[in-house]
Amino acid sequence: MTTYAKISVTAKLAAYMRRFSDIPFAEDVAEVLQAREAFDALLAGSGLQPDDLLWYAPIFEVRYKSIAAAIRASRVRQVVEMASGVSLRGLAMAQDPAMSYVETDLAEITAEKVGLVAELRRRHTLPDYENHHLVAANALDPADLHVAVHSFRRNLPFRQIAVVNEGLFQYLSAGEMETVARNVRALLVEFGGVWITPDFSIKADVRNVSERQQRFRAIVATATDRPMYNNAFDNDAQLDAFLARLGLRGHVVSQLDTAAESVSIGALQLPRESLERSRSALNLWILSPVNAL
Numbered sequence: 395m396t397t398y399a400k401i402s403v404t405a406k407l408a409a410y411m412r413r414f415s416d417i418p419f420a421e422d423v424a425e426v427l428q429a430r431e432a433f434d435a436l437l438a439g440s441g442l443q444p445d446d447l448l449w450y451a452p453i454f455e456v457r458y459k460s461i462a463a464a465i466r467a468s469r470v471r472q473v474v475e476m477a478s479g480v481s482l483r484g485l486a487m488a489q490d491p492a493m494s495y496v497e498t499d500l501a502e503i504t505a506e507k508v509g510l511v512a513e514l515r516r517r518h519t520l521p522d523y524e525n526h527h528l529v530a531a532n533a534l535d536p537a538d539l540h541v542a543v544h545s546f547r548r549n550l551p552f553r554q555i556a557v558v559n560e561g562l563f564q565y566l567s568a569g570e571m572e573t574v575a576r577n578v579r580a581l582l583v584e585f586g587g588v589w590i591t592p593d594f595s596i597k598a599d600v601r602n603v604s605e606r607q608q609r610f611r612a613i614v615a616t617a618t619d620r621p622m623y624n625n626a627f628d629n630d631a632q633l634d635a636f637l638a639r640l641g642l643r644g645h646v647v648s649q650l651d652t653a654a655e656s657v658s659i660g661a662l663q664l665p666r667e668s669l670e671r672s673r674s675a676l677n678l679w680i681l682s683p684v685n686a687l
Contacts, residue, residue, distance in 0.1 A: 403432070403436065403614075403617045403618060404479070404561065404565075404614060404617075404618060405479035405480045405503065406427050406428075406429045406432040406433065406480070407429075407432070407433060407436065407614070408454055408479060408480075408481065408561065409423045409424045409427050409429040409479075409480050410424055410429035410430055410432070410433045410444070411448075411450050411451040411453075411454040411455075411658075412424070412451070412454050412455060412458065412481070413425075413429065414448070414451045414455075414657070414658035414661045414662055415451070415452075415454075415455040415458075415656070415657045415658045415661075416657045417455060417458055417459070417481075417486075418482070418485070418486035419482050419485065419486065419514055419518075422513075422514055422517060422518075423480050423482060423510065423514075426510055426513055426514075427480065427510070430444065436613060436614075436617055437613065440609060440610075440613050441609070442606065442609060442610060442613070446606060447606075447610060448662050448664070449662075449664055449668055451658040451662060451664075452656040452658045452659045452662075452664065452668070452669050453669070453672060453676065455653075455656050455657065455658050456649050456650060456653045456656055456669065456676060457560055457561075457592050457649055457653075457676070458481060458483065458560070458653075459652075459653035459654050459656075460592070460647075460649035460650075460652040460653040460676075460678050461483070461558060461560055461590055461592065461678065462483060462486075462487070463652050463653060463654070464590045464647070464652060464678060464680060465487070465556050465558065465590060468556055468587070468588050468590070468680070470554050470555060470556040470587050470588065471492055471493055471494060471552065471554075472493075472494045472495075472543075472546045472547065472552075472553075472554070472555040472556070472585070472587075473487070473493070473494070473495045473496065473555065473556045473557075473558060474495075474496045474498065474539070474542055474543050474546075474555060474556075474557055474558070474581070475495070475496065475497050475498060475557075475558040475559065476498055476499075476531070476533040476539070476557065476558070476559040476562065476574070476578075477498070477499055477500075477533055477559055477561070477562040478497040478498060478499050478558075478559075479499060479503065479561070480503075480506075480507055480510060481560075482497070482507075482510075482511070482514070483495075483497075483558075484496070484497040484526050484527075484528075485497075485511060485514065485520075485523075485526055488523040488525045488526035489523070491525060493525060494525045494527075494545065494546065494547075495525065495526050495527070496527045496528075496529055496542050496543060496545070496546075497526075497527070497528050497529070498528075498529045498530070498531035498533070498538075498539070498542050499530070499531070500530065500532060501530040504528055504529065504530040505530075507528055508528055511528065527542075527545065529541070529542040533559065533562065533574045533577065534570060534573050534574060534577070535577075536576075536577045536580060539577055539581060540581075543555065543581065543585075546585065548584075548585070553585050553586060554585055554586040554587035554588075555581065555582070555585040555586070555587040556587055556588050556589075556590055557578045557581055557582065557587070557588070557589045557590070558589075558590050558591065559574075559591050559593060560591065560592055560593060561593070562574075562593055563591070563593035563594065563595070564593065564595060564600075564622050564623050564626075565618060565620040565622060566620075566625065567624075567625060568625045571625060572636075572640065575636075575637075575640050575642065576640060579640060579641055579642055579683050582682060582683045583683050587682070588644070588680050588681065588682055589642070589644075589679070589680070589681040589682070590678065590679070590680055590681075591678070591679050591681075592649060592676070592677060592678045592679070594627065594633055594677070594679055595623055595626040595627065595675070596626060596627055596628075596629060596630060596633065596675075597623075597626045597627065597628055597629075598629070599626075599674055599675035600623040600626045600675070611623075637681065638684075641683055641684045641685070642681045642682070642683060642684065643681065643682065643684050644679060644680045644681035644682055645679075645680055646677050646678065646679055646680075647677070647678050647680065648673060648676060648677060648678070649676040649677065649678050650669060650670070650673055650676055652678060656669060
């Protein structure tokens with residue numbers, strides 16, 4: 395089975411960016427994982443400094459918050475997150491005892507996260523939530539995903555789920571994207587519910603970037619052994635055709651309109667219009683299977 399190995403370096407990158415926000419546990423996660431040190435090492439010799447890239451921080455924050463808001467708006471009480479990295483959205487949302495949240499990732503990342511969560515529980519005197527699960531699962535493997543959701547209720551009207559991922563598809567090949575999408579649809583056909591993801595990209599958006607962004611993407615691609623955005627869609631029509639062919643449909647919302655206000659904008663003293671300039675690329679898809687119960 396092909397894996398999306400070595401992408402874990404981007405988990406620490408995201409942890410570094412989220413530390414400037416008010417996302418639950420973000421500052422602790424960055425400290426425990428030594429995210430700043432990892433980011434420095436990633437950029438070593440590139441001519442780029444971490445402070446050159448801090449304008450990314452509000453984008454990471456808005457993406458996280460828009461997904462959390464969409465989960466709450468869906469009123470679904472069972473969530474499985476693929477390639478969850480170290481965002482720990484599940485640990486935060488599982489403080490609601492009515493919510494069951496499964497965070498999945500590759501085995502080595504999940505093993506690291508088990509220790510991370512234990513440390514956060516110690517720091518914040520958190521109980522061991524029985525409704526929060528860390529499960530090793532490859533989003534490309536349908537058997538892994540079905541094992542991950544074995545604890546979910548299947549009795550109506552409570553069976554519906556939300557499948558979530560962020561920051562995964564830009565590293566996948568076209569074939570891998572289709573495999574993951576088919577796996578998600580299979581889960582949604584079984585349970586009902588929605589797929590919430592910001593991960594679809596359009597070429598016009600990903601190509602309209604500065605030379606500094608291009609250099610940064612090259613650094614990440616080298617570290618992960620994965621080129622970024624190589625399989626972005628030509629246009630919205632091609633993306634719509636891809637989803638229709640796989641039996642998925644839904645709607646798109648703006649992350650900026652869905653998320654709470656960005657704290658990192660103020661913390662880093664960035665111009666508020668910087669997020670607006672990225673509006674066209676900051677979308678969130680909320681999808682369901684066609685002709686499913």
